[in-house]
Each structure stands twice: as C-alpha cells, then as structure tokens.
Amino acid sequence: MRLEHDYNLREYNTFGINAKCNTFFEYSTDNELFDFIRQHRNDDDFKFFILGGGSNILFTKDFDGTIIHPCTKGRNIVYENGDNIFVEAQAGENWDEFVEWSITNKAYGLENLSYIPGTVGASAVQNIGAYGAEARQFIHRVKFLHLDSGDIQYMTNEACCFGYRESIFKHLLKGKAIILSVVYKLSKRPNINRSYADVEKFLTENNISNPTPADIRNAIIAIRRKKLPEVSETGSAGSFFKNPVVNTETFNALKEKFPEIKYFTAGNDYKLAAGWLIDQCGLKGFQHKGAAVHKNQALILINAGNATGNDVLELSDIVREKVFAKFEINLEPEAIII
Ligand SMILES: Cc1cc2nc3c(=O)[nH]c(=O)nc-3n(C[C@H](O)[C@H](O)[C@H](O)COP(=O)(O)OP(=O)(O)OC[C@H]3O[C@@H](n4cnc5c(N)ncnc54)[C@H](O)[C@@H]3O)c2cc1C
Incomplete structure (x- = not known):
C-alpha cells in the first residue's frame, strides 16, 4: 500500500x-x-x-x-468445462501479460487483443477491442466493490451492457464501482481469427499457413509495433477518437460525395474510419503547441514534447472542427478527459 x-x-x-x-x-x-x-x-x-x-x-x-x-496481481484457472476454460485475473494485472499467460496456459481467444496497453480491470470498463475482437466476446463475470452499499457484487456479461468501448461501468456504475477481478471464458480449442487484412498479409509474408494462437499473437504484436507509437517512446492514448457510427441514409449521402470513404458495416449501420476522415482534412503530422496528429496514424494524437493536457484538448477541437466542416460528422473522443 x-x-x-x-x-x-x-x-x-x-x-x-x-x-x-x-x-x-x-x-x-x-x-x-x-x-x-x-x-x-x-x-x-x-x-x-x-x-x-x-x-x-x-x-x-x-x-x-x-x-x-x-496494483492487485494474480491470475488463475478457475474452472474447466468441456472445451471451455474459465480464467480469472485481478484488476491490477497488466493486460498484455495476462494475454500472454492465457495463451501459455492453453486458454485461447484473447490473441487478437494482444499488446493493448493497460490493466485487466479497465478491459471490462472499456470493452477493449482490436483486430476483429472485443473483450465482451470473452468476459464471463466481473467482480466489483459497490461503493454505495460497500458490498462485493458480481456482474454477468449480459448485465455489463457492453457496446463499442462502452459498458455499464462508464454509465450507471460510473464512480460507484471498483472492479476487483474479471473472469474470462476462453477455449481449449484454438479458434483462429485472421479476418483482418493486415493479419492475413503478415501470415502470408511469413509463410505461416496454419497459424497457432501464439502465431496470431506474434503477428498482432509485430503489426501494432509497426503501426502504433510505442508507449515508452511517444506519449499518446492510442486512438483519441471513436470511429463514428452513422445510419444508411447518412452513409449513402457521404459515399456519393466521397466514393473512397473507408468504413466497416456495423449491423444495420456503418462505422466510418475516423483516421481516414482526419487524414482527408490534411491533418497527418499537424502540430498545435506541444501536441500533434501522428504522422502515420491520423487517429492518434501525440505529445510532441512537453504538451500540456490543454494543448492536446485544443488540438482535438481543431481536428473535430475540420472534420465537421468537411464531412458534417461529429467526432467523439474515445479518451477520457479529466
Ligand atoms: C498506444 C496505445 C494503443 C491503444 N490501443 C488500443 C486498442 O487497440 N484497443 C482499445 O480498445 N484500446 C486501446 N488503447 C486504449 C487503452 O489501452 C485501453 O482503453 C485500456 O483498457 C486502458 O486501460 P488502463 O488500465 O490504462 O485504464 P485507464 O486509462 O487508467 O482508465 C480507463 C477507464 O477505466 C477506469 N478503470 C480503470 N481501472 C478500473 C477498475 N479497476 N475499476 C473501475 N474502473 C476502472 C478508469 O476510471 C477510466 O474510466 C490504446 C492506448 C494506447 C496508449
């Protein structure tokens, strides 16, 4: 303590x-x-x-x-049932070390979420996601201290109300729950997810035709190291903005005006690549005071040297204004601003 x-x-x-x-x-x-x-x-x-x-x-x-x-540490296998293997990690565990540990212990599923910075506790708050996977696909149960009652409580996956980087811990339970541990339901049988083009490209280039979960983890780490700034070298919070989700009508109007627009389908809606929108405004590498838009990844705002929080906030306002002026799309920050 x-x-x-x-x-x-x-x-x-x-x-x-x-x-x-x-x-x-x-x-x-x-x-x-x-x-x-x-x-x-x-x-x-x-x-x-x-x-x-x-x-x-x-x-x-x-x-x-x-x-x-x-800073609570600990991870263990709590239960096995057929192909399912339930693993629990304490909130203060480093997320990526937990992913590595799970693969080593033949509990598969988290490999596409490798190398995301942060802790296990936050993985449930944020419903972290990357390379075609999200934490909510694997979270079984969240244990937390409820501050109103002082009780320890448990939340099932369904009750967590997960959404895109969203959960009940950011809304109804904001400021009321301290997550103590998370149980993940993983699989003893590998279920390889190579849906992302970058992953497929890495596997082909490295002559890996039948990848193991460890191969996927290595691929994700290599791709992320190449594309994203290393936390130890460049200050950032990863993607500063969420990818905006729009309905069919808005999407069709945008597609007509900008045929090259980058997007993913999201149920009946469309998720626009916020990085592409920012890039189209010519903002890659743009610097404002101590903060800058990353020169390769427009979605990432960086500390270009002695930035204050307000430098970053002002830069994010500039980015949002430019994107709105060009596309009439409101970018919402993914980062939590305090
Ligand atoms: C280089 C880089 C790359 C990134 N890439 C990704 C990515 O690919 N995908 C992705 O989803 N995110 C990504 N992120 C964002 C970040 O890694 C995740 O949001 C991560 O889950 C944050 O974990 P943290 O422990 O640092 O949480 P913090 O940033 O410290 O906190 C995040 C929120 O969780 C709450 N919280 C934290 N711990 C607890 C707890 N025990 N109980 C209750 N509430 C808690 C905090 O109050 C806060 O609201 C990236 C960030 C960086 C810097």
Missing part, C-alpha cells in the same frame, strides 16, 4: 502529461482497498478517480481529489 500527497501523475498516464492529485492511494490487496474505502466513503468531500495504466486518459488539469490505483 502507498499513500502520497500532492503527487505528480506524469508517470501514470501514457500521454506523459504533468498533472497532480491531492492524494494518491495505491493498493496491492483488495483488503487494503476495503479498509481505505471504509475510512473515507462517508467523508463529505471524498472525490476519487480510479486510474489503471492511465492509457486512455487525458489530464487537462490537476485532480482535486484522490487517485485510486489498483
């Missing part, structure tokens, strides 16, 4: 933004958390924010309250 005051969070957000909090509470066991919450939950001025790996956060000011930082 660690308790700090007037603490700088620069090392705790992947944008590398300088921001302070009044109190920083880091815990390694759930009991430490329960004691801390018991002591403070009835304080009139108790204001808190749960900060995992800080890889989807933009601090635009100091946080006038307590940062709660889970």
